[in-house]
Amino acid sequence: EPVRFDWYDAATHEAALDGTDRVYLVPPVGDTDPAAVMLPFLRRARAAGVRRAVLLGSSAVPEGGPAVGAVHRELPGLFDQWAVLRPSWFMQNFTGDHAHADGIRRHGTIWTAAGSGRVAFVDADDIAAVAVHALTDDRAPNTDLVLTGPEALDHDEIAAVLTRAGGRPVVHRRLTPEELRARLASVVPPDFAALLADLDRAIAQGAEDRTTDTVERVTGRPPRAFREVVERESAER
Secondary structure, three states: OOOOOOOOOHHHHHHHHOOOOEEEEOOOOOOOOOHHHHHHHHHHHHHOOOOEEEEEOEOOEOOOOOOHHHHHHHHHHHOOEEEEEEEOOEHHHHOOOOHHHHHHHHHOEEEEOOOOOOEOOEOHHHHHHHHHHHHHOOOOOOOEEEEOOOOOEOHHHHHHHHHHHHOOOOEEEEOOHHHHHHHHOOOOOHHHHHHHHHHHHHHHOOOOOOOOOHHHHHHOOOOOOHHHHHHHHHHHO
């Protein structure tokens, strides 16, 4: 039976942990210091009998890095069984409720400060499949797992795929990091807008231009390509 859980309401934590021996951790969205609320919960979880913790991190944030990187650093010391999933950017950013998807629907435009930088976008369903294994396999990964799709694409290529799939033009508009930060600050807290702009700057410098075999190695099947996911989600709408 579902129970209410709120990172910022400790009164909801006891019921969420009742009878639980494994947890999947999705950091609070938009919080640049998630460790402040996550680490007290994790200590409570350990005391309550949780044996395995799987954290949703980011390929862009290493252990000890900003935001969720601080939680990543502490996790191995809290649990004997653990994993940190570090997916690349989600393919669903362009098809769901993300600002990119909204800009595509409203204006046919993707605004980034990523320049020509490539990203091996990953399907959220592939992340979920790896998470199931990390939580339920007999042996915990006890490491971080960088998850990517099968190919690295720049945002011009993303726009071209969306144009072909949707039958209407989609373009990539290149901004400076400062312009992107100002644009994002109208919809997210300023410090989070600055973090996102810095991540785009890193993409432009090649930080996300890589692919891994992790999805196939863990699940036994290859990760889905961006074109496949766009076609699937278009058919579902």
